[in-house]
Amino acid sequence: MLRAVYGDPRAAAELLPRLTERQAAGLDPLPTEPAELAPALLRAHRAEIQSLPDDTRLLLLLAAADQHPVPTHAFPRAVTAARLDTRPLEAAEAAGIAQATADGVLFRDAWTRIAAYETGSPAARRDVHRLLAGVLRGDGETAGRSWHRGAGALGPSGRLATELGAAAERACAAGRRTTARALAERAAALSPDPHAQSRLLALAAACAWQSGDADRARRLAAAAQEETLTGVLALRAGNASEAFDALLGAAVRRAAGESGGEDAEAGGEPSAAGPVRSVPAQLLAHATEAVIHTGDLRRCREAAQTAERVGIAAPGTLAGLAAAFDGRYEDARDLLMAAAGRCGPGGDPTVLMHAGIAALLLGDHTRAATATLRAADSARTRGETATVVQAMEFRAYAEFWTGRSRVGEAAARDALGQAYATGQDNGACHLRAALAMFAAVTGDTDACREHAAAARSYALARGLGLPAALAQWALAHLDLSSGRYAAAAARLRALAAFGPGHGHRAIRHLATPHYVEAAVRTGDTRVARAAHADYHRWATTVLSPDDLALSARCRALLATGGEAVDHYRDALDLHSRGTRDFERARTELLFGSALRRLRRRTEARDRLHSALEAFDAFGAPHLAAQARTELRALGAPASSAQAAPDTPTARLTAQQLLIARMAADGATNREIAVRLALSPRTIDHHLRGVFTRLGIRSRIDLVRLLAEGDET
CATH class of the missing domain: 1.10.10.10 (Winged helix-like DNA-binding domain superfamily/Winged helix DNA-binding domain)
Incomplete structure (x- = not known):
């Protein structure tokens, strides 16, 4: 809401009671026009402007037209060209409304600038826009010149609409999303051709979405009746299953040429590679993201089979997931490794994000961190604000696996604020589930339960199996780390039984080492052995040192006596080659406990002290307390x-x-x-x-x- 009212608390206070019930609940977009947002505040500002001399108001109108929504910085040239006297601005300065500078006019706030523009008559506005267009002759000023020409038009004009549309596409390709949106929206308003108008509105909607203006994007997408972009919006703030159906259907139609080719006529998202990325492969990539969020195995297979049938190059993440879900682990490994390898700097943000997801599934957390960070950087460079949030969601996983809980938590909190501000409620749900995991690691029981409850409630209503499963795992992780083994085992068994939209097979698989630990503690190892067998098969296929280490730890937990000791040693040897330092500390704790029971006191003490120091460094007091308890049982000082x-x-x-x-x-x-x-x-x-x-x-x-x- 603050974004909609230009960050002005007074306007927000006026808007709040004017919201409908659906707007207040976040179900309908907020108003976008100033007169709908805060009419009383706008009237007060307009009255201030109207009390100024005519010459002062004209200069303020010219300055306001020069600044928003396409900043052109042509005010000084326009004043010179029209031979205007700038001394009347002194009245505005005396009233505290604006201040003259060498580069133009600095308004008191956004609402003062809006009032200065809206106070002018339609004819006066057209005149100042034409004046500004006339002085914008530089090579890099084409977009600004086109904007002012369009704003100064008397009515529809196909020629001006074409000019503005071309300028919008160039601005979009350069990553200037807000400028591109304004140009495309104005072009649509001037276009006499309904088909071209729809295409331009779709471009404006896509640019609005990527610049973080979700409410405007939804309004424009609805006006354009563009189902592809609607699918992208649903993926980030609606029902993920419905988003999948819309995106896969659009990809198939685009591949068959039913939508008129792969130009900028519809849907998708803008990219530096072109005005609108609506090619089938890009749409299928978004459909893959929907599959990942729902955890729906049937839809995963459907997407992979459909892509093969119609000849779309499926993302490696989709094909890899389909193969993994079918138990074809070698094929899955090869497909995911190919996808993970596409993480070079400066690449397409979506490709980089998929590389990070693939690396996470392979247990290559260093590469995952690199790929997701590069995805976020590339998205920022291209002006794709919405994609930055998506990249940060998966970045949180990499931080979690490598034990950087404090860093990961801070990044996730920052991304959470961005997710809500840009209308990506599904992403916010994902990040709250990640925050629940970080809270479980640090032993913050209240925060863990609060985030997990909020994430699960939202996820179950939207069919988001990934955050629902992640939140359940967070609660189980908290139980396990706090010694509530039966509760942890029950939660993890339930996680295995959850269907699409309620659970996620990948999370169930990743949680296997924790389930084995909980099951062994409660004496129920039958199912744990079967779960470990599948986990070990995957670990030996991808050869991730971290996964192999956790598999060895599972073997140690399921073994007895000296055999367990050998498996623990193998696990620690493998941990030394990996990156999951937090899990290494857990292994040392379990090993130290086993050694204590075997009366190998000296080595047990060393292992437990090492684990204690690690948990203190990670900020995990509940696990540090377990290590201290084990040390006290040895009669050793409980100090790291x-x-x-x-x-x-x-x-x-x-x-x-x-x-x-x-x-x-x-x-x-x-x-x-x-x-x-x-x-x-x-x-x-x-x-x-x-x-x-x-x-x-x-x-x-x-x-x-x-x-x-x-x-x-």
Whole structure:
């Protein structure tokens, strides 16, 4: 609402009681015309303007026409060309309405500028627009000149509509979405051809959407009767299943040529590559996003089969998901790897976003973070504000998996505000589910439950299986981390049973390691073994170190005695090659607990201290409390520090300190690995961490520092 009223709280206060029930609920778009937004405020401002001398009002009208909605910065030239005297502006300055500057006129606020323009008569407005058009002769001023020519027209004109439409397409291609929207909207108003008018309104609607003006986009899309853009809008703020049907149908019709070719006649979204990206492949990419959000396996297969039948190049994410859901893991891996590889800088934001999604499914979280960040940057460069929010939704996953909960939470909160401001309520639901996951990691019970409840309530009403499942997983994660194992197991079993729109197979799969842990704690391992078998098959297919590490941890949980110890060691060795440091800490906690039960006290203490320090660093107090409980059961001090706080080695974990002492005693990496039952690569990883934390470069420096610490 603040965006609609140009950020003015007075206008917002006036608009609020004027909203219909559906507008207040966010179901209908807000008004877009100033007279509909805050008529009383506008009348007051107009009265101020009307009290000024005629010469002053003319200058203010000229300045206002020069500034909005297409800023042309031609006021000084227009004043010179018309030989106007600028001294009358002193009256506006004395009244506090505007101030003259070297570049033009600075209005007190947006509503004063609007009042200055609307106070002028229609004839006076046309005159100032023609004056401004006459002085805009530079090579880069074509759009502004066309705008003022169109604004100064007396009535419909096919020639002016064509000129404005071409200018709109150029502005769109350059990423100037707001300017393109204004030009296209004006072109539509001047066009005498209904077909061309509909096409121009669709372009204006697409530009309004991508610039973040969702309410205007919905009004324009409705006027254009453009089902393709309506499908995109539904994807971001409506029923995702209906969005899928609309987008897939549009893609098929475009592929068959039923909509008149792949020009800018309808739908889709604007892109730097052209005025409107409505080609079948782009539409199918959006349909794929709808599939991802619904979690509907039937629709996933339908989209993949339809694409093959009509000859549309299906996105790798769609084909990969279809193959994975059918159990064809090798095919899924190859398709997703090809999609994930398309993450170079400066690419199409949608392609980059799909690369990030594919990388997430493959467990390549570093590449996922890179791709989603590049997608957001590319979208900003192209003026695609709406796509920035979409990219940040999946960016949150990458931050979550790599244990950067505080960074991820801050980014998700920022994106949440942008999602609501740009009318992307489905994206906001997704981000609230992500915030529930971050709150589960940090042990913020109230925030986790609040975000999860809000996300699930909205998701179930819109058929959004992904955020619904993610919110359920967040609650289960919170239960598991807080020692409520039966509740966690029950939630995760229920997650497996949820159908399309209520759950998501990908989330169920990703939650398998947590389900195995909860099931083992409650003594129910039959289903857990079956779930792990499928998870292990995927992990061995994609060869993600993180997924393989979690599979090894599942094996350890399902095993007993010395066999479990071997699997835990394998898991930690694999973790050292991956990026999911938070899950590595969970593995160390579980391993330390198992070692304590096996009465291997020394190694148990080292593992638990290492886990404790990691959880403290991650800001996960509930898991840190579990580690402290295990340490107290060992009779060890429940502190993550293993050296005196005033010594350099206080910065090392227990395991790092142990390895550092062995290295200082002259043991090679291979000898240390044999003694600790780890791989030489893992020892090398730990030693590099030791050198970084201590700020040293050689083993000689390490020997010296440890000797100084011992003397202290």
